[in-house]
Amino acid sequence: xxxxxxxxxxKLGVDLWWLPRAAILGLLAFIIFGPxxxxxxxxxxxxxxxxxxxxxxxxxxxxxxxxSPRGNAMDSLQNSxxxxxxxxxxxxxxxxxxxxxxxxxxLPLRSLILLAFxxxxxxxxxxxxxxxxxxFYQIGLNGTITGVVLVHAVHGLVYAVWIATAAxxxxxxxxxxxxxxxxAGPLRAFRDVTxxxxxxxxxxxxxxxxxxxxxxxxxxxxxxxxxxxxLPLLLYSAGAGGNYQIASITAxxxxxxxxxxxxxxxxFLKADVLSRVGH
Amino acid sequence: MTKENFLELAEISAGYGASRxxxxxxxxxAKGEFVALLGASGCGKTTxxxxxxxxxxxxxxxxxxxxxxxxxxxxxxxxxxxxFQSYALWPHMTVAQNIGYGLKLKRHPRAEIxxxxxxxxxxxxxxxLGDRKPAQLSGGQxxxxxxxxxxxxxxxxxxxxxxxxxxxxxxxxxxxHEIRALQKRLGITAVHVxxxxxxxxxxxxxxxxxxxxRIAQQGTPEAVYNRPASAFVAAFMGAENRVELxxxxxxxxxxxxxxxxxxxxxxxxxxxxxxxxFVEARFRAEAAQLLAGTARDAAPAGTLELSGRVESVSYxxxxxxxxxxxxxxxxxxxxGMAFAAGDAVKIRIPSDVLFLFNAPAASSPAPIRSxxxxxxxxSLEASEA
Numbered sequence: 001x002x003x004x005x006x007x008x009x010x011k012l013g014v015d016l017w018w019l020p021r022a023a024i025l026g027l028l029a030f031i032i033f034g035p036x037x038x039x040x041x042x043x044x045x046x047x048x049x050x051x052x053x054x055x056x057x058x059x060x061x062x063x064x065x066x067x068s069p070r071g072n073a074m075d076s077l078q079n080s081x082x083x084x085x086x087x088x089x090x091x092x093x094x095x096x097x098x099x100x101x102x103x104x105x106x107l108p109l110r111s112l113i114l115l116a117f118x119x120x121x122x123x124x125x126x127x128x129x130x131x132x133x134x135x136f137y138q139i140g141l142n143g144t145i146t147g148v149v150l151v152h153a154v155h156g157l158v159y160a161v162w163i164a165t166a167a168x169x170x171x172x173x174x175x176x177x178x179x180x181x182x183x184a185g186p187l188r189a190f191r192d193v194t195x196x197x198x199x200x201x202x203x204x205x206x207x208x209x210x211x212x213x214x215x216x217x218x219x220x221x222x223x224x225x226x227x228x229x230x231l232p233l234l235l236y237s238a239g240a241g242g243n244y245q246i247a248s249i250t251a252x253x254x255x256x257x258x259x260x261x262x263x264x265x266x267x268f269l270k271a272d273v274l275s276r277v278g279h
Numbered sequence: 280m281t282k283e284n285f286l287e288l289a290e291i292s293a294g295y296g297a298s299r300x301x302x303x304x305x306x307x308x309a310k311g312e313f314v315a316l317l318g319a320s321g322c323g324k325t326t327x328x329x330x331x332x333x334x335x336x337x338x339x340x341x342x343x344x345x346x347x348x349x350x351x352x353x354x355x356x357x358x359x360x361x362x363f364q365s366y367a368l369w370p371h372m373t374v375a376q377n378i379g380y381g382l383k384l385k386r387h388p389r390a391e392i393x394x395x396x397x398x399x400x401x402x403x404x405x406x407x408l409g410d411r412k413p414a415q416l417s418g419g420q421x422x423x424x425x426x427x428x429x430x431x432x433x434x435x436x437x438x439x440x441x442x443x444x445x446x447x448x449x450x451x452x453x454x455x456h457e458i459r460a461l462q463k464r465l466g467i468t469a470v471h472v473x474x475x476x477x478x479x480x481x482x483x484x485x486x487x488x489x490x491x492x493r494i495a496q497q498g499t500p501e502a503v504y505n506r507p508a509s510a511f512v513a514a515f516m517g518a519e520n521r522v523e524l525x526x527x528x529x530x531x532x533x534x535x536x537x538x539x540x541x542x543x544x545x546x547x548x549x550x551x552x553x554x555x556x557f558v559e560a561r562f563r564a565e566a567a568q569l570l571a572g573t574a575r576d577a578a579p580a581g582t583l584e585l586s587g588r589v590e591s592v593s594y595x596x597x598x599x600x601x602x603x604x605x606x607x608x609x610x611x612x613x614x615g616m617a618f619a620a621g622d623a624v625k626i627r628i629p630s631d632v633l634f635l636f637n638a639p640a641a642s643s644p645a646p647i648r649s650x651x652x653x654x655x656x657x658s659l660e661a662s663e664a
Contacts, residue, residue: 178367180354181332182381182432189355192380196371 042248062245072229077253080231083145083220084213087152091160091209092202094153099164100194104173114165117158125218133222143227151219156209163208167201168194207264214257285310285468286331286436291340292492293323293330300326301337302492308485313462313469315483319515320474323492325440328472332361332438344435359436360429364444366421368413374400374424375409381432399427402461419450426458430465437462439471443478455481476516480504488512510559510636518561518634520610522585526635527555533635535583540606544583546630552637559638562610566632569601569614572623581630585610589622 042048043063045055066073102110120128132151133142141147171194179189195202217232225233231254238246286308293301300323308314316324329335331342333354341350349357360381368377378399379392387395400406403423413421422442429437439458443451459482462469473479479486480500487497495515496508507513514521526535533553535544560583578584587605594600598613603624612626 172365172367174363174365174367175369177334177354178361178363178369178428179380180334181359181361181438182429182434183355183384184380185355186353188384193369197369 039248039251042244043252045245063249066246066249072234073231073250073253076229076231076234076250079145079224079228080214083148083152083228083230084210086145086149087156087213088206088209090149090153091156092164092206094157095160095164095205096195096202098161099166100168100190102161102165103168103171114162117161120154121158129219129222132219136223142223143225145228148220148224148228148230151223152213152216155216155219156212159208159212160205163201163205164198167198167205170201171197203264211257214254283307283309285312285345286470287341287343288327288331289341289343291327291330291337291342293326293335293337300492301330304340304492304494306487306494306497308468308470310468311466313459313471313482313484315479315486316470316472316489317476317479317486317515318474318489318495322489324472324474324489327489328361328438328440328470331436331470332359333357334361357436358434359438360432360434361438361440362425362429362442364441366413366425366442366445368421368424368428370413372412373409374405374411374413374416377413377424378427378431381428385432395431399431402430403427418446419454422446422454426461430461430467435468437467437469439469441472441474443473444475451478458482488515490515505631507561507634510561510634510638513561513634513636518563518566520562520564520567520608520612522560522605522608522610523638524558524560524583524635525556526553526558528553533558538606540585540587542578542584544578544581546581546583546633546635551635553635554637557638558635560628561634561636562628562632564600564611565598565613566628567610567612568627568629569603569612569618570625570627571618572625574625578625578627579629583628583630583633585626585628587624587626589618589620589624591620592617 041055044058044060046057046059046061048055102113129151132154136142136147136150141150175197176189176194179193180186184192215232216230217236220228220230220233221236224230231250235247235250235254238244238250284307286306288304288306291301291304291306292299304327306314316327318324326335330337333349333352333356337350341348343349344358354361369380372380375393375396379396382392382395396409400409403426405420405423405427408416408420413424416424422445425442442458443454446454455478471479471482483500485497486500486503488495488503490511496503496512498506503512504516507516507518510521522540524535524538524541526533528534528548531548532545533548533551535541535546535558537543572586585605587603587610590602590604590609592599592601594617598615599617601612601614601618601624602609603612603626605626610626612624618624
């Protein structure tokens, strides 16, 4: 047998081996991207009903309706982003000192404290938020941006504190001591050494909190609605009303920060930070 | 305050929880002096350095710098600079930013910082590396950046925490001399922590040997090497060979009685507080002389002669190292020529290199001469460590 025929057979073998792989990959891609494609189609569909596989008419008339002053979309987007930004600020303002203390000081109850931040997640959301709403109603926080931000911050603090703890744990305490030993006060050493080195992790936690806030529905619904409109509420009412065009366009608006998030996380989050989450 | 007691440590004790790491340390360091804290790991030397630096607060005692009590001051208010074993360079700053940070804290003008950083870079042979990040430097360069960062602020006291232990053996030898020369030139008071005896000997004006949180002995390298105050110090300074003898003092001399492996010998007492009973004799492998067992000439007066049998021979370089069984003990002896394993040999140790201490076992009625098997398993290179 000559070398040429061998190599041909090997080539063929490789080609054949790729067939099932390609099929599985294609299927996987369809499972992941199929619904997204469906969503994209809905955003530009004017008329689309059963049994048609594709929309009958394409157009952007729904977009103009969504973005018209009466469409509430811009208002909701504004609210959503404002709440998300404020939630990030509140969460980080609490998570930076808390995470630093948990990482640096050998607190005896360290893991217990970390676990305590999970408690709001351990109970079913609905009763928790109903009670918060009742409480907020009494003190006049219901239907205010402040109220919604507080509810989101409770939720976001879990991520913020856990990731901040991991980020600060990843910074060698000797780096800070080196600054102290040549004349930096405690705050200065923290600002110049520990904080910049923990920044990638803190950025990641900020992004997590931002996205969680953007997506949050139950709390926004009970505390915010109907005075404070948020994108997920709009999505919900559109979806519940069978208006798939509006629901899809809203979903697409919510998708944009998610994709941006993935890109940023990929850049910022070092593996060694992630590996310390929960330590 | 005089120049002689620039840094004073009085009755320093410290501990983590119930365990005591430092126990009543008394130490006075003169201005411009280079002191090495030497000891095995866990002896408290790093804790002592960190207590001086302000990262460990002593449970008792006081630390004074130039007459000023700094015991309760935070690290940044003590006018000291610590060079860490890990170097602890800031990875997000360049070499120049690392070195200049201390000056930035003191709000020096930018131009002056740049000038000083340039000076330090030149002094430490870091020219042209100012814009690099620490990750782009070799181990030796990082070590010098760490040193430069500490020296840039003109500290009154430079603290060095095993700064050479992460370097290659070859670089380490040159950096020793570099640091020593720099310290002399700048006239800085330096406290250097190390577990490396040779490093301490080469670099320091004075060696402070720590054992279990206490000062075992302090003195010039020569004094500590030639006149160890205790069996521990003798062993730490390389006199690892140990045999037990019986003797008694008599009018300024110490008479060693003959034993199963040694002849009668009388050595000058030299003011050593030796009592009658078992003594632990310690000597270095290179200090003893090895002769064939058939040698007929008598040992010179004051020289201890042991007889034994060669167990194994190795060649660490320069001299042949013999493991010789003397009674129940195995000792290491260097000789210019190799004896074969199994040869009967005599070991002669002149009195000036023979360190005698009353054996701690002397209090018990039946002293244990050596743990069975314990000495046997000792490797030939043991005294190299």
